[in-house]
Amino acid sequence: MSTASARDLLDAVYRTQARRVLATLIRLLGSFEAAEDALHEAFAAAAEQWPRAGIPANPYAWLVSTGRFRTIDRWRRQARLAGVLPELTALAGATPEPALPEHIQDDELRLIFICCHPALAPDARIALTLREVGGLTTEEIARAYLAPAPTIAQRIVRAKTKIRDEAIPYEIPVRADLPARLESALQVVYLIFNEGYAATQGPSLTRVDLCAEAIRLGRLVVDVLDEPEALGLLALMLLHEARHATRVDAAGNLVLLEDQDRSLWDRRRIAEAQALVERALASRRVGSYALQAAIVAVHAEARSVGETDWAQIVTLYDLLGRVDPSPVVALNRAVALGMRDGPEVGLATIEAVMGQGGLDGYPLSHAARADMQRRLGLAEAAQASYQRALELTRQPAERRFLQARLNQLAPERTTDLPGFLGPTTPRKRPLFAPLIDSARRTPPA
Amino acid sequence: MRYVCLIYFDPRKVFNQSPEALAVLAEAGPYDAELKASGHMVMSQALKLPKEAITVQVRDGKMSATDGPFMETKEMLGGFILIEARDLNEAVRIGAGIPFAKLGFIEVRPIVDFSEPRPKL
Numbered sequence: 244m245s246t247a248s249a250r251d252l253l254d255a256v257y258r259t260q261a262r263r264v265l266a267t268l269i270r271l272l273g274s275f276e277a278a279e280d281a282l283h284e285a286f287a288a289a290a291e292q293w294p295r296a297g298i299p300a301n302p303y304a305w306l307v308s309t310g311r312f313r314t315i316d317r318w319r320r321q322a323r324l325a326g327v328l329p330e331l332t333a334l335a336g337a338t339p340e341p342a343l344p345e346h347i348q349d350d351e352l353r354l355i356f357i358c359c360h361p362a363l364a365p366d367a368r369i370a371l372t373l374r375e376v377g378g379l380t381t382e383e384i385a386r387a388y389l390a391p392a393p394t395i396a397q398r399i400v401r402a403k404t405k406i407r408d409e410a411i412p413y414e415i416p417v418r419a420d421l422p423a424r425l426e427s428a429l430q431v432v433y434l435i436f437n438e439g440y441a442a443t444q445g446p447s448l449t450r451v452d453l454c455a456e457a458i459r460l461g462r463l464v465v466d467v468l469d470e471p472e473a474l475g476l477l478a479l480m481l482l483h484e485a486r487h488a489t490r491v492d493a494a495g496n497l498v499l500l501e502d503q504d505r506s507l508w509d510r511r512r513i514a515e516a517q518a519l520v521e522r523a524l525a526s527r528r529v530g531s532y533a534l535q536a537a538i539v540a541v542h543a544e545a546r547s548v549g550e551t552d553w554a555q556i557v558t559l560y561d562l563l564g565r566v567d568p569s570p571v572v573a574l575n576r577a578v579a580l581g582m583r584d585g586p587e588v589g590l591a592t593i594e595a596v597m598g599q600g601g602l603d604g605y606p607l608s609h610a611a612r613a614d615m616q617r618r619l620g621l622a623e624a625a626q627a628s629y630q631r632a633l634e635l636t637r638q639p640a641e642r643r644f645l646q647a648r649l650n651q652l653a654p655e656r657t658t659d660l661p662g663f664l665g666p667t668t669p670r671k672r673p674l675f676a677p678l679i680d681s682a683r684r685t686p687p688a
Numbered sequence: 689m690r691y692v693c694l695i696y697f698d699p700r701k702v703f704n705q706s707p708e709a710l711a712v713l714a715e716a717g718p719y720d721a722e723l724k725a726s727g728h729m730v731m732s733q734a735l736k737l738p739k740e741a742i743t744v745q746v747r748d749g750k751m752s753a754t755d756g757p758f759m760e761t762k763e764m765l766g767g768f769i770l771i772e773a774r775d776l777n778e779a780v781r782i783g784a785g786i787p788f789a790k791l792g793f794i795e796v797r798p799i800v801d802f803s804e805p806r807p808k809l
């Protein structure tokens with residue numbers, strides 16, 4: 244084998260296996276630091292031996308056993324040097340179990356759970372997850388979050404110190420702890436996704452990779468844990484990703500859902516997400532991510548805004564409001580109601596929701612009200628609402644959109660898309676109808 | 689990526705023949721060997737004391753040289769290890785393993801990548 248091709252192969256093995264090898268080594272050696280050393284030594288040994296001896300049949304197993312052996316060997320030497328023998332005997336004696344695929348996945352999941360432990364600060368959870376599970380370097384994370392590398396390095400160092408000092412166990416949480424621990428892990432994954440998603444208009448294109456990484460993490464959780472919220476989150480991310488390309492135009496301007504070119508949506512991802520949503524809803528333990536995903540899935544399924552099953556969306560928002568009540572959910576439900584029953588109902592409901600407080604500083608509430616007013620021909624009121632939304636918005640693409648709406652209203656004529664006014668014809672059979680009916684009968688815990 | 693671990697210490701704490709200092713000095717060689725074995729080591733050097741040094745500068749085309757620097761602060765640059773590490777956190781971990789970290793401190797600095805723009809200050 245030529246040196247170049249051996250190096251390429253080793254790089255490929257590093258990309259696909261390094262995180263898994265690390266996850267298993269942390270379990271076998273009992274510490275992050277020792278595992279990182281062992282991982283590096285294992286790859287150094289591979290670089291030396293593989294070009295001569297060939298690639299082992301199971302690179303993962305080879306790397307784990309080499310890393311473990313070399314570490315124990317080093318500890319023995321150090322122990323001799325220091326004249327003490329720590330608890331090496333136990334470690335050296337136990338032969339690691341054979342590497343079954345489910346064990347490897349369990350190790351990776353343990354790693355996610357320890358990195359997302361609620362005892363760690365939220366910033367630290369994200370940095371640690373991206374580095375240890377995602378395999379990003381400190382410098383890459385710093386670029387993604389527009390932070391200085393030493394800041395990120397500190398976060399990671401402190402988090403690892405905390406894990407060691409508080410002896411946070413390296414395990415998949417037991418049943419009783421699972422909901423809270425899973426929530427923390429899913430939140431980290433979704434924050435990573437949102438960071439990548441929101442960055443489309445940002446200065447750095449590399450940030451978009453965060454979306455792909457979040458989806459990979461979401462899959463990892465789903466592969467081991469058949470939990471409805473994990474399924475829901477993965478579906479939600481896939482659905483956002485499926486429509487990603489049509490969200491902004493070539494000039495970086497925001498394209499509304501109603502104007503997006505739906506033929507460009509990634510149908511394969513949408514289908515995958517729909518199947519995940521169905522599985523999540525069928526569990527009857529319906530949570531916020533699954534319901535949000537169901538709502539986006541109904542949108543994604545419609546071939547145009549006019550064909551959207553608004554009645555089903557309203558029902559899903561009703562359920563979401565029960566599981567995860569918030570002014571923003573109430574606002575979204577009001578908008579959907581306006582699409583189902585017409586702008587008059589929509590405007591009245593939006594104003595009622597806004598009257599309950601908590602949304603005055605939220606630009607989308609004013610934009611939603613403006614939209615209903617525009618459709619009702621209330622040009623002046625709509626102008627005032629768009630103006631208020633504009634005052635509250637900093638994001639350049641969103642500002643351009645609101646400004647364009649204001650400009651359209653100026654010549655005292657409202658432009659409307661045909662078929663966009665008033666209630667729409669309900670579909671024959673709602674996409675998730677049976678599941679929603681059953682979910683309705685069983686209120687979520 | 690390459691990083692340099694700059695080793696600072698107070699020579700009176702390192703060369704005072706105390707058991708702690710002797711232990712640190714005895715560990716330094718083996719740690720270098722470990723870094724070589726693990727593939728992190730690029731090179732390492734220990735520096736003689738500043739009293740063996742001479743400082744030069746050129747102003748208005750004229751060179752001048754002075755002895756020293758003589759120790760104004762207690763901690764001085766005592767040596768460096770140039771390493772290859774995956775990222776800053778790995779470099780920090782390697783830096784923290786240098787035995788002199790127990791007597792002085794280690795500054796971990798990334799080596800400049802000239803494909804990146806220069807800092808503007």
